[in-house]
Amino acid sequence: MSERLQPGDVAPEFELPDADGSPVSLASLRGRRAILYFYPAAMTPGCTKESVDFQSSLAALDAAGVAVVGISPDEPAKLAKFREKEGLTFPLLSDPDAKVLQAYGAYGEKKLYGKLVVGVIRSTFILDAEGKIEKAYYNVKATGHVDRLRRDLAV
Numbered sequence: 001m002s003e004r005l006q007p008g009d010v011a012p013e014f015e016l017p018d019a020d021g022s023p024v025s026l027a028s029l030r031g032r033r034a035i036l037y038f039y040p041a042a043m044t045p046g047c048t049k050e051s052v053d054f055q056s057s058l059a060a061l062d063a064a065g066v067a068v069v070g071i072s073p074d075e076p077a078k079l080a081k082f083r084e085k086e087g088l089t090f091p092l093l094s095d096p097d098a099k100v101l102q103a104y105g106a107y108g109e110k111k112l113y114g115k116l117v118v119g120v121i122r123s124t125f126i127l128d129a130e131g132k133i134e135k136a137y138y139n140v141k142a143t144g145h146v147d148r149l150r151r152d153l154a155v
Contacts, residue, residue: 004105009133011036011125012103016071016093019079024069024091026131033134034067034127035149038106039142040120042074042082042092046142050122053146055088057155064155066126071095073120105138124149 005011015025037054039047054061054068061068068090072079079092093100098120101107106123109116122142126134126149135152137145 004138005125005133005136007133007135011127011131011133012100014095014100014103016095016100017076018091018093019076019083021076024093029067029069029127030131031129032065032067033129033153034069035061035124036069036071036104036127037122037124038071038101038104038120039122040072042072042078043085046122047072048082048086050142050145051082051088051092052086053142054090055086057146057150058090060150060155061153064153066153066155069093071100073098073101105136110139126153 013026015023018024039050041047051070071093073096074094075096076094079094083092095101098107101120106121108121109118110121121138122140124137124140128134
């Protein structure tokens with residue numbers, strides 16, 4: 001498993017395609033705070049709940065100067081269907097080879113229904129305007145997570 005990131009660490013650089021296939025880089029987020037959340041699979045119950053919660057809080061987060069970006073191993077076409085189905089307006093990025101997931105420590109061994117498996121570890125990172133980790137959350141629950149982030153951000 002990859003090393004877990006800690007507050008103060010520089011966030012690993014990346015460039016990934018969004019739901020439309022357009023490249024989005026970490027550098028493009030510089031100048032404002034950002035939430036990067038890593039989720040296992042679009043259109044599954046937990047990931048849908050988490051993404052819809054982010055969408056519901058997007059106006060408040062945006063007003064506070066915080067961008068939201070979701071990253072999963074799904075291909076862009078699936079992300080586009082997910083975006084349309086759920087009315088998501090923030091970027092969803094595709095990391096099919098899990099290189100970025102691994103760089104953030106969001107991929108590795110985890111328990112799923114009591115079994116040890118290898119896959120995406122639901123994780124979220126708050127980045128400062130310079131691209132450093134402010135907070136790192138690993139093994140988060142989909143339900144209630146966005147409310148916790150808003151409390152931690154005072155948004």
